[in-house]
Amino acid sequence: MRLLVVLLAGLLALAASAEPVSATKAVSLRQAVDDLTLAAANHQLVLVKVQPIDSALVKRGFGDPHVRILFIGSETAVRWAEAADPRLLNMLPLRLTLIERDGRVTVLSDDFEPWLREFPTGEAHLFLKAWQAELRSTLEDFVGQ
Amino acid sequence: MSFPSRFFFLLAVLLWAGLARTMEPEPMILSAIAAGRNMDQTIAALTQAVVNHNYTFVRQQAIDSRLVPYAREVRSVRLFYFCNFAKMDRALRLDPRAAQLMPCRITLVETPTGVDLMAVNPVWATQNIDNPPLHEECRELKRDYLAILEEATL
Numbered sequence: 515m516r517l518l519v520v521l522l523a524g525l526l527a528l529a530a531s532a533e534p535v536s537a538t539k540a541v542s543l544r545q546a547v548d549d550l551t552l553a554a555a556n557h558q559l560v561l562v563k564v565q566p567i568d569s570a571l572v573k574r575g576f577g578d579p580h581v582r583i584l585f586i587g588s589e590t591a592v593r594w595a596e597a598a599d600p601r602l603l604n605m606l607p608l609r610l611t612l613i614e615r616d617g618r619v620t621v622l623s624d625d626f627e628p629w630l631r632e633f634p635t636g637e638a639h640l641f642l643k644a645w646q647a648e649l650r651s652t653l654e655d656f657v658g659q
Numbered sequence: 660m661s662f663p664s665r666f667f668f669l670l671a672v673l674l675w676a677g678l679a680r681t682m683e684p685e686p687m688i689l690s691a692i693a694a695g696r697n698m699d700q701t702i703a704a705l706t707q708a709v710v711n712h713n714y715t716f717v718r719q720q721a722i723d724s725r726l727v728p729y730a731r732e733v734r735s736v737r738l739f740y741f742c743n744f745a746k747m748d749r750a751l752r753l754d755p756r757a758a759q760l761m762p763c764r765i766t767l768v769e770t771p772t773g774v775d776l777m778a779v780n781p782v783w784a785t786q787n788i789d790n791p792p793l794h795e796e797c798r799e800l801k802r803d804y805l806a807i808l809e810e811a812t813l
Contacts, residue, residue, distance in 0.1 A: 534759075562725045567747065567761060576748040581758050589726040596736070601688055603722055603736060604766050604779045611758040624759045625787050632687050 535623040535646060537653035543568070543582055546612050546619040546656075550584055553655035557648055559586045562607040580614040586652075591645060598637040605629065608645060621656065623649045685783040689801065691808035694773040698737060701767060701774040701811065705739055708810035712803055714741045717762045735769040746800070753793045759784065760800065765808070776812065778804045 541549065551561045565583035572578050587607030595602035611622045626646045633639045693701040706716055717740040721732035742762040750757035760781045768775045781797040781804070788794075 560726055563720075565762065567751075567758070570742075571744060571748055571751075574744050576744060577752075579748070579751040579755065581751055581755050583758055583761065587723075587726055589723055592723045592726065592733075600768055600775075601777065603768070604688065604764075604777055606722065607726075609759060611756070613755045613758075622756065622759075625784070627787055628687070628783060 534625045535649045535653055536620060537657045538618055538620045539657050540618050542617075543580065543612060543614045543619060546614075546621065547582065547584065549656050549659050550586075550610060550612075550621065550652070553652045553659065554586045556655050557652045558590075559588050559608075559648065559652060561585075562587050582612045582614075584610040584612065586610065591641075594637075594641045598641055599633070602633075602638055602641065605642075605645070608649060610649075621653055623653075685780055685786065687780060687783050689778045689780050689804050689808060691776045691812040692773055693776065693812040696773050698734070698767060698769045698774055701776070702737065702739065704813075705765065705767075705776070705807070705811040708807045709741045711810060712807050714743045714763065714803070714807070716740075717742050722766070737767045739765045739767060741765075743803075746796070750793065750796045750800075753796060754788060754790045756788055756790075757785070757793055757796070760797070763800070763804070765804075776808055778808065780804075 539546065539549075547564055554561060562585040565585070568578050568580055568582055585607040591606055591608070592603070595606055605624065609624050613620045613622065623646070626642060629642050630639060633642060693704065696704070702719060709716055719737055719739045721734065722736040722738060723731075723733050724738075740762045741764075747761055750760065764778065766777045768777070781800045782794070785793060785797050
C-alpha cells in the first residue's frame with residue numbers, strides 16, 4: 515500500500531512538473547499583450563516580437579484561431595545559453611502563447627519538462643530552472659495587474 | 660519448425676521490431692552542417708529550400724535582436740523563421756498548444772568551418788501533449804524539417 519502511495523505521489527509530481535507555466539485572465543488579446551509587456555519589463559525581460567498568427571491566418575482566408583505568440587528575452591539569457599550549451603539557444607527568446615477563449619486569455623510557456631529531462635544537471639539545468647521561475651513570476655505579475 | 664510456429668515467430672519478430680522503433684527516443688535537436696559556407700550563403704540556401712518545400716519565409720534576426728543595440732548584435736547566431744499557413748491552421752485546429760511549434764524556426768550558428776543548423780524536433784517537443792492526431796502532424800513537420808535541412812546544406 516505504501517509503495518502504491520509513493521508511486522502515485524511520484525506520478526503526480528511528474529505530471530505537475532510536465533505542465534508548462536500558465537496563467538489565465540479575463541482580458542482581451544490586445545490588452546493581454548500590453549499587460550504581458552509591462553509584466554515582462556518588471557522582470558527585466560524585453561518584448562522581442564509579437565507574432566500575430568491569428569491575423570496572418572485570417573489574411574490568408576483561414577479561420578481565426580484566436581492565438582497570438584509573444585517572444586520575450588534578455589541579453590543575459592542569451593549569454594548564459596551561449597556559454598552553457600548552444601542547444602539552449604533554441605529556446606530563446608522565450609515564447610508565450612496567448613489563447614483567447616470566451617473573453618479570457620490563457621498564456622502558456624513552452625513545456626520545460628522535456629528540456630529539464632534532457633539537461634538533468636549542471637549549468638544548463640540551472641538556467642532552464644531560472645527561466646522557468648522568471649516566466650512564472652512574470653505571469654503572476656500579469657494576472658495581478 | 661512447423662508452419663504455425665514459424666508464422667507466430669515471424670509475427671513476434673515484426674511486433675518486436677515495430678515496438679522497438681516506436682520506443683526509440685526522439686532526438687531533441689534536428690541538425691545539419693553547411694560545411695565551408697558562411698552565414699549569408701547558408702541563409703540564401705535555406706530560403707530556397709524552404710520555398711521548395713512549400714513554406715513561406717517569415718523573418719530572420721540575430722539571437723539578441725532588440726535585446727542590444729543593432730550595432731552590438733551578434734552576427735554569428737541567427738534565427739530563421741518560416742511557415743506553411745495551411746499546416747499551421749490544421750495544427751492549431753487540432754490543439755492550440757501546437758503554437759509552441761510556430762512559426763517554424765532554424766537556428767544558425769556560424770563556426771570557423773561552416774554553419775551549424777539546428778531545429779527543435781517537433782515530435783520531441785510535443786511528447787507531453789496527449790493528442791495523437793497532433794503527433795501525426797508533428798511527424799510530418801519533422802520530415803519537412805529534415806528535408807529542408809538536407810537541401811539547405813547540400
